[in-house]
Structure formats: C-alpha cells, structure tokens
Amino acid sequence: MTIACVKSFAFAGIDAVPVDVEVQIANGLPAFLLVGLADKAVAEARERVRAALTSMGLALPPKRVLINLAPADLQKEGSHFDLPIALAVLAAMDVLPRHEVSHYAAVGELSLDGRINPVSGVLAAAMGASARDLGLVCAEQQGGEAAWVGRIEVLAAPDLLSLVNHFRGQQVLSPPVPPGAADVPRQPDLADVKGMETARRALEIAAAGAHSLMMIGPPGAGKSMLAARLPGLLPDLSAAEALEVSTIHSIAGLLQDGKLVTRPPFREPHHSASQAAIVGGGPKAKPGEVSLAHRGVLFLDEMPELARQSLEALRSPIETGRTTVSRAAAHYTYPARFQLVAAMNPCRCGHLGDAGRECKRAPRCGEDYLSKLSGPLLDRIDLTVEMTPVSPGEMSRAPKGEASCVVADRIRQCRARQVARQDGLCNAEANPDRFELDDAARELGEQAADRLALSARGFTRMLRVSRTIADLAGSDRVEPLHVAEALRFRRRPAA
Incomplete structure (x- = not known):
C-alpha cells in the first residue's frame, strides 16, 4: 500500500482554504474512487486524469486507487483539483518523487491530451501557498499571475508531461515573471x-x-x-x-x-x-x-x-x-x-x-x-x-x-x-470625531439637521461631505461655508 499527498485549495470568499489531496493505492479489485464532499466538476476529474495519463503512455495500476480530499466536511468545487489529483496519483505510482511534490500546492484543469488549462483563483491560491511556505504549480498561461505574490516558487507548465520531466530532472521550467498592469481603456475627458x-x-x-x-x-x-x-x-x-x-x-x-x-x-x-x-x-x-x-x-x-x-x-x-x-x-x-x-x-x-x-x-x-x-x-x-x-x-x-x-x-x-x-x-x-469643526460650522450643522429631520446617519454623512469640501479648499478646519454646501446636496427625507 502506498500513500502520496499534494496540497491544493478550496475558495471561501477570497480566502484560500488548504485541502490535502491524498491518494492511496492498495491491493483489491481495480477501482478509481474519489471521496471528500466533491461536486460534479471534481468528481469528473477521475476521467480527465485517466485520459491525461493515457496520453502520456501511462495507465493506472490494476489496484484499488482511492483519492481523499481532506477535510472531508468542506465542500470542494471546481475543476482546479484535476492537477493536484494527477500529481498525487503519479507520486503514489512512484513516477514523481513524493517528498519533493509534497512541498507544492497545485491548481489547474487537465485536458484529455494532458494540457494544463487556466482556472479561476490562481492569485488567491498563490497567496495561500505563500502563507504556508509552499510552491505553486499552475498552468503556463497563469504563471505570471501567480508570480505577483513574489515570495514563492512558481512552476508554470504547459502540460502534465513537462511537469513530470521537471520533477524528474529531465527538463527545467523557467520561472514566470509578472506580466505588468492591466490595460486601461481611454477615458472620456471632463x-x-x-x-x-x-x-x-x-x-x-x-x-x-x-x-x-x-x-x-x-x-x-x-x-x-x-x-x-x-x-x-x-x-x-x-x-x-x-x-x-x-x-x-x-x-x-x-x-x-x-x-x-x-x-x-x-x-x-x-x-x-x-x-x-x-x-x-x-x-x-x-x-x-x-x-x-x-x-x-x-x-x-x-x-x-x-x-x-x-x-x-x-x-x-x-x-x-x-x-x-x-x-x-x-x-x-x-x-x-x-x-x-x-x-x-x-x-x-x-x-x-x-x-x-x-x-x-x-x-x-x-x-x-x-x-x-x-x-x-x-x-x-x-x-x-x-x-x-x-x-x-x-x-x-x-x-x-x-x-x-x-x-x-x-x-x-x-x-x-x-x-x-x-x-x-x-x-x-x-470617523467624524477626528474632524476639526469650527464652532459656527458645528452649530449650523446641528440646526440644519433638526430642521431637515436628518437621521444620525444622515448627519454623519453630511459632516463627511463637509470635510471633503474643506479638503478641496485646502482648509484644515470645516467652516460654515463647507457645511452649507454639503447641506445643499443632502436630500431631505420623504414626507
């Protein structure tokens, strides 16, 4: 019986939650099983992984192959679990060195011919890997995105075969570089x-x-x-x-x-x-x-x-x-x-x-x-x-x-x-308590709030607008003129 483990991530909001992709190959009737509260896309990874291995000339051993996504009570969604499952299976088959693979997290979707396709959330995964002192394996097209984190080793591979060759020392994947800032469309002029x-x-x-x-x-x-x-x-x-x-x-x-x-x-x-x-x-x-x-x-x-x-x-x-x-x-x-x-x-x-x-x-x-x-x-x-x-x-x-x-x-x-x-x-x-208000400005604001029936929220927001008007005027203190202009733009509550 052999066991291998590769890290990956599930996403909760913008947080990357670590997931252990464990693979056990044991004696028994041939089977390829996946457990760990996986959705349909994750469950279908079995067929994509099997096809990707076949494209490399490899076949699953005629044994009981069990994949566990831990923690088991966390919902796993998305096709980005394809790549860590494939790496963990290859490590359990002794095609890849288990110790070295365990130092990386992986996200990526596999094509039937073994190509690694882009997925959502690579930047969040890279930040999660950095927080846990892990490297990150991802698609070649997204290596630059992961490289923005800057403190981790990123392996951006075009396909599964090149990744295997890298881990076996037969090929070296070049480290990706951040691609720069997004293009800004031309803005209309005021x-x-x-x-x-x-x-x-x-x-x-x-x-x-x-x-x-x-x-x-x-x-x-x-x-x-x-x-x-x-x-x-x-x-x-x-x-x-x-x-x-x-x-x-x-x-x-x-x-x-x-x-x-x-x-x-x-x-x-x-x-x-x-x-x-x-x-x-x-x-x-x-x-x-x-x-x-x-x-x-x-x-x-x-x-x-x-x-x-x-x-x-x-x-x-x-x-x-x-x-x-x-x-x-x-x-x-x-x-x-x-x-x-x-x-x-x-x-x-x-x-x-x-x-x-x-x-x-x-x-x-x-x-x-x-x-x-x-x-x-x-x-x-x-x-x-x-x-x-x-x-x-x-x-x-x-x-x-x-x-x-x-x-x-x-x-x-x-x-x-x-x-x-x-x-x-x-x-x-x-917080308006940090604003410097002229006494006359404060009195004007309070009187206007009473007459206009402003709520506490409305009064607070009016003071914030007054502070912005004062900043545009280069004034250190909020003066009555600034409060008056803010009140001009404050909508009265409906009767």
Whole structure:
C-alpha cells in the first residue's frame, strides 16, 4: 500500500482554504474512487486524469486507487483539483518523487491530451501557498499571475508531461515573471462637458471623498455622460488595494492575462441584473458586482428600475464594506467597499416638471417612481444633485470646462490629505470625531439637521461631505461655508 499527498485549495470568499489531496493505492479489485464532499466538476476529474495519463503512455495500476480530499466536511468545487489529483496519483505510482511534490500546492484543469488549462483563483491560491511556505504549480498561461505574490516558487507548465520531466530532472521550467498592469481603456475627458456646473461640482466632491452620488434629471440631462468621466478622476490604487482587487477578479475569472488591476474598477450592471448578480451568490457563490467594484465605482443607471430586492440588498454592503453570501453548509464573505453612483429620471416618463411634456399623472407619477427607493437606502446616499438639460444655444456658446487631468490632480492632493489624517481612510469611511469643526460650522450643522429631520446617519454623512469640501479648499478646519454646501446636496427625507 502506498500513500502520496499534494496540497491544493478550496475558495471561501477570497480566502484560500488548504485541502490535502491524498491518494492511496492498495491491493483489491481495480477501482478509481474519489471521496471528500466533491461536486460534479471534481468528481469528473477521475476521467480527465485517466485520459491525461493515457496520453502520456501511462495507465493506472490494476489496484484499488482511492483519492481523499481532506477535510472531508468542506465542500470542494471546481475543476482546479484535476492537477493536484494527477500529481498525487503519479507520486503514489512512484513516477514523481513524493517528498519533493509534497512541498507544492497545485491548481489547474487537465485536458484529455494532458494540457494544463487556466482556472479561476490562481492569485488567491498563490497567496495561500505563500502563507504556508509552499510552491505553486499552475498552468503556463497563469504563471505570471501567480508570480505577483513574489515570495514563492512558481512552476508554470504547459502540460502534465513537462511537469513530470521537471520533477524528474529531465527538463527545467523557467520561472514566470509578472506580466505588468492591466490595460486601461481611454477615458472620456471632463473638458467635453459644457455647463452643468453644479453637477460637475458634485462629481468632483464625490470623487475626492469616495462619496455616494445620485443624479436626478430628465433624459439627455447628462447623467450617464458625467458618470462615464468619473473613473478618469480617481487616483490609482495603492499596491495593497491593487492586490486585493486583483484577487477578487481572479476568483471571478476576470483577471485578463494575469495583469494586475491598478485602476479603480468601474462596474455598470444592467437594471435587469438579479440580486445574486449584484451582491454575489449563484450556484458557486461567486462575487457580485458590489465586490467586483471594490475600491472603485458601481454605477446604477435608472436605479429605480432594478428589482426591489436587489436595491435593498445594497444597504448592508454600503454600510459595512463587505457582503456575505450564505449557504446551508457555509458562509462566504467578499469585500465590497465601493462608491455608489446612481442615475434616475424624475418619473417613469422622464419629463416631470416640463409642462409641455409631462404625463397626465404628474406629480403623482414622480412620487410613485421615487417610492421604489426606500428611505433607508436614500439615507445612505451622500450627495444628490438635480440636473436640467443644457439648451443647444448654451451648449454651442459655453466654453470648455476644466480637463479631467486638472480635476484629477486636485483630487489626488485631497485624497493624500485624507490618507495622512485618517490612517489611510477616505472621508467616506472616516470617523467624524477626528474632524476639526469650527464652532459656527458645528452649530449650523446641528440646526440644519433638526430642521431637515436628518437621521444620525444622515448627519454623519453630511459632516463627511463637509470635510471633503474643506479638503478641496485646502482648509484644515470645516467652516460654515463647507457645511452649507454639503447641506445643499443632502436630500431631505420623504414626507
């Protein structure tokens, strides 16, 4: 009886949970068995491994081959267990040195001809291997992705045969190198936006403090146009943030060519998206749009058109910066610290307030349309701006506004002040107790909160916006003028 073991990983959120792939070859009736709470994709690994070995001219011994995935009470999902199973079988057959193979973790899917195919979650697996002083074996196409971790030995092989030759000393696999940063698509420039000074100001404040923003206006008012220019105003991700965001995208299978995400992501799901698509879930509990937008922007166009349950599911991630997908057997937590930017028409027809175009149900149609957004959700939105279309005459005569690069430079300086003052936090996450408020500013804020019936949350978010306005002005203290402007963008609760 022979036993061999190779490490692999199951994924719980963005965490890589170690799994021991144990293979026992013992006397008995010929069988190839797999145990350890495996899903359909893992169970089918037996046939892929058998075919891959056949393509190399090898056959399973006519004995009882038992594969155990430990711990047995942890659900195993995905085809990435193919490669560790194959390596453990080869080690048990004495084709590979067992002691040397035990120092590596492996993730990869096998083709029938022995090629190693890419899988999701390699970056998370590399981080898990690094934490346990293991090397990582993966597909050749994903070697650069694993190399970002930097502290581990990565074996990136095109097929199973080259991997066998490497372990047997007949071939040397070259160490992969990180492929660089992901390509950044060309961003539209804010200079192309004419007029709309109030909306531009709200967009700059939102970008400077990572605040949530809602734009309300009729069709053609420029809501989507402004939102599309927001990514060009945001500063690059820090090294830690880039690795965190890239890990989420790796788990979701969206990390292109293993290139690190260095710019804040911008996600804009369609309003027909399901709750699982927005906050995460589905059969494999994959991250949703709120997690894919982590450290970036989640843009919801025509927000009231989303399903009510999808909208209400946003409340917890906005407040906590994370989302939990619950299953009967496990709970998966994903980061979800995103900046919500929403756009909506004032009513379903979109022309409320335009006497010549509004429908016969006005103003009741606007009240019904806004009622699709609950009070607690609206209370979590820091800035609200009502927009009106720019007339053709004004558009043709208006000068160009500031370019994105100019505004982005102000925002970078503003973010730098926030990070230095608040231990790396943006104003949208900071504790207002750490803000320096002028006595007159505090009194104005308290009086306005009473008159506008702001909740404690609304008052706190108003102070955070005030602090961002002060940072944009280069002021060390929050003054009454800054509070007044923040109140201007604070939506009154519905009566």
